Amino acid sequence: MSYGNVHRFLLRSVASRGVISMPDALRALTQFTGNQFNIFTDGEVESIQDLIKEINDTIRPYQQTIKLTNDELTNEEVLIFLSLGYDDATKAQNVFSANELEFFRLLIEQIMITESRQVTRIHAINIVGGMKSSFTKTDAEKLLKTWCRMKYLDKDNNNYALGVRAIHEFEGYLRQNMPDAVEECCLCKQVVFRGYNCPGCAMAVHTRCLNRYLEKVEKWPCCKADYSADQIEQMNDR
Ligand SMILES: [Zn+2]
Ligand SMILES: [Zn+2]
Secondary structure: OOOOHHHHHHHHHHHOEEEEEEEHHHHHHHHHEEEEEEEEOOOOOHHHHHHHHHHHOOOOOOOOEEEEEOOOOOOOOOEEEEEEEEEEEEEEOOOOHHHHHHHHHHHHHHHOOOOOOEEEEEHHHHHHHHOOOOEEEHHHHHHHHHEEEEEEEEEEEOOOEEEEHHHOOOHHHHOOOOOOOOOOOOOOOOEEOOOOEEOOOOOOHHHHHHHHHHHHOOEEOOEEEEEOOHHHHHHOOO
């Protein structure tokens, strides 16, 4: 399909929300066009994957991309709007100003060095005390709210964790700057933020990947140590 209204509609839908679930995206497309859409091309049915590819070819020069992936937290298939190029100062930064980026990076660091991978609201706001740029606590509070809405952060009670969008957008930054804090899943090799560490060899694994593996073999996938549901319960209690 040549680039047109349908592409622009999908791009706008994903970009304005930051993250959209696959079923919601397919429903919105079907409503907008009156045609049936599916993930893959299937006879008469049009493919959302082809659309995404065509959109990405167009927005690549602006350092943007739509990524089709699995949300580690909700286990749902999602489309994420990503602004890339934060590691290169000469590239356009569409979402963060320099001050905001400094705050966000410090916040990521704080989140990554805690074992639970989350920080309290007070902890997050106090970060401004250590910043080079002049930034007030009120600014910080406003940004935390905005970033939750944009899916850069995930708020759970009074704690902030990295949202699905930040996990994918800042993956390169994290691997480069905090290699010790970044663990790879022993099955899919993607970064693990919330998963399990094997009690036998301590390697990390996504909850989703582990569950899929356990359907076939009742062992830890990394070192083949015996698996039991009690181990998971104990880890969840910690
Ligand atoms: Zn995995
Ligand atoms: Zn192991």
